[in-house]
Amino acid sequence: MSASASNIKIKPINASWVIEEEFCVDMIDSVAADLDGKYFNIYDGSTSYYVWFDLDTTSTDPAPGGTGIEAAIATGDSVATMLGIVQTAIELGTGYTGRIDDTRLFSVLDTTEKVLLNAADVDTGLSIGVVVKGGATDLGLLDGNVEPNFTEDLLDVLSHQSGTSILSQLRQGNNADVTLALKECRADLSQAIFEAGGATFTPPAGTELYGWGDSKQGSNTLSNSRRLVLHPVANDASDHSEDLTFWLAYPNPDSIVYSGEDFNITNVSFTTFLDLGKPKAIRRFAFGDSTQTGISV
Numbered sequence: 111m112s113a114s115a116s117n118i119k120i121k122p123i124n125a126s127w128v129i130e131e132e133f134c135v136d137m138i139d140s141v142a143a144d145l146d147g148k149y150f151n152i153y154d155g156s157t158s159y160y161v162w163f164d165l166d167t168t169s170t171d172p173a174p175g176g177t178g179i180e181a182a183i184a185t186g187d188s189v190a191t192m193l194g195i196v197q198t199a200i201e202l203g204t205g206y207t208g209r210i211d212d213t214r215l216f217s218v219l220d221t222t223e224k225v226l227l228n229a230a231d232v233d234t235g236l237s238i239g240v241v242v243k244g245g246a247t248d249l250g251l252l253d254g255n256v257e258p259n260f261t262e263d264l265l266d267v268l269s270h271q272s273g274t275s276i277l278s279q280l281r282q283g284n285n286a287d288v289t290l291a292l293k294e295c296r297a298d299l300s301q302a303i304f305e306a307g308g309a310t311f312t313p314p315a316g317t318e319l320y321g322w323g324d325s326k327q328g329s330n331t332l333s334n335s336r337r338l339v340l341h342p343v344a345n346d347a348s349d350h351s352e353d354l355t356f357w358l359a360y361p362n363p364d365s366i367v368y369s370g371e372d373f374n375i376t377n378v379s380f381t382t383f384l385d386l387g388k389p390k391a392i393r394r395f396a397f398g399d400s401t402q403t404g405i406s407v
Contacts, residue, residue: 121352122343123256124248125290127302127359127380129336130218131244133229135196136237138213142187147172148234152204152217159204161196163234174232179203189213209406216241245336247302250294253375256340258288258354285382286356286395288338289364292376303361303378306334331381335360338380339400355400357385357393 135150147169149162158176163169166184181199183192193215197208200217208217231238264279292299301310301320308322338359342352359380367375384393387406396405 123252123340123354124343125252125256126246126248126339126341127336127361128246128339129242129244131240132216132218132242134237134239134241135215135217135229136213137189137193137196137215140189140192140236142183142185142192145183145192145234148232149174150229150231150234150236150238151176152200153228154204157204160232161200161203177203245302247299247336249290249292250296250299251292253291253293253373256288256290258286258340258356261285284394287382288340288356288359288380290378290380292378293373295374300376303363303376306361307331307363331360332358332383335383337400338382350399350401352397353400354395354397356380356382356395357388357400358383 133152142163142165145163146165147163149160149172152159152161159179160172160174160176161179161181162172164171164180164182167182171178171180179199179202181192181196183195187195190210190213193210193213197210197215197217200206200215201208204217206217208215210216228240229238262284263282265282266276267278267280268274269277292303304322305320307326308320309325310318310320312318335358338356340354341347341350345352359382362379362381364377364379367373367377382394386393388396389405392405
């Protein structure tokens with residue numbers, strides 16, 4: 111038997127719940143000639159960009175202020191061609207990553223700020239707006255063990271001739287959930303967890319409140335799901351080789367402990383969902399470096 115005590119580890123983890131901001135440029139039915147010299151804006155909290163269309167290299171840069179990004183299109187270009195040009199221009203000019211979906215360009219800002227990105231049209235006539243509100247929440251210090259639970263739903267195959275003997279099993283699905291006890295009393299942490307299922311309200315001349323009501327009744331929890339990443343404390347921040355990543359995780363706050371003798375704890379259970387934008391083999395979760403390119407499909 112081959113064995114090694116070096117395989118025995120104590121492995122505390124850091125947990126984070128993150129999603130990148132995503133905006134959409136809808137170019138359906140766009141005509142190149144109609145975009146001559148026109149532009150739209152992108153803001154990332156520190157830099158203002160404007161993406162302008164240079165038709166046949168004869169257009170004049172509108173120069174409204176900020177960092178200009180030229181999208182060099184030509185008369186007669188198809189929507190698909192123009193989308194590719196805009197995608198390349200944005201990626202080169204800002205460092206954001208983008209993807210084309212049907213007749214739209216979705217560009218994603220890869221950062222860990224809460225308010226990541228905004229985009230607005232000026233005179234192009236294109237439909238532009240944020241489609242995913244970004245956010246990054248470090249779940250802070252944790253109490254107790256972190257124990258992800260995995261289940262695979264199996265259907266027993268029986269036969270009358272064999273009675274109750276199980277001949278085989280058919281896979282019907284799988285599920286995973288993660289329960290965490292949050293030990294830090296941070297306003298941003300509490301708001302991020304409770305706001306997923308709730309909303310905020312600010313009275314006139316008052317201060318913001320957040321909580322639960324019926325404002326999201328009937329809405330889909332996927333719209334408030336983010337990536338839950340469990341990262342071993344012993345590994346460098348750039349070493350994702352042992353990360354456990356759940357692509358879409360929705361927080362269900364179970365309870366808050368208030369006490370004069372014990373720590374203030376917020377207990378949260380994360381329900382995970384399949385991410386249909388990932389390869390079938392890893393649509394619910396993945397062990398290893400989830401930051402690699404080529405994972406999304």
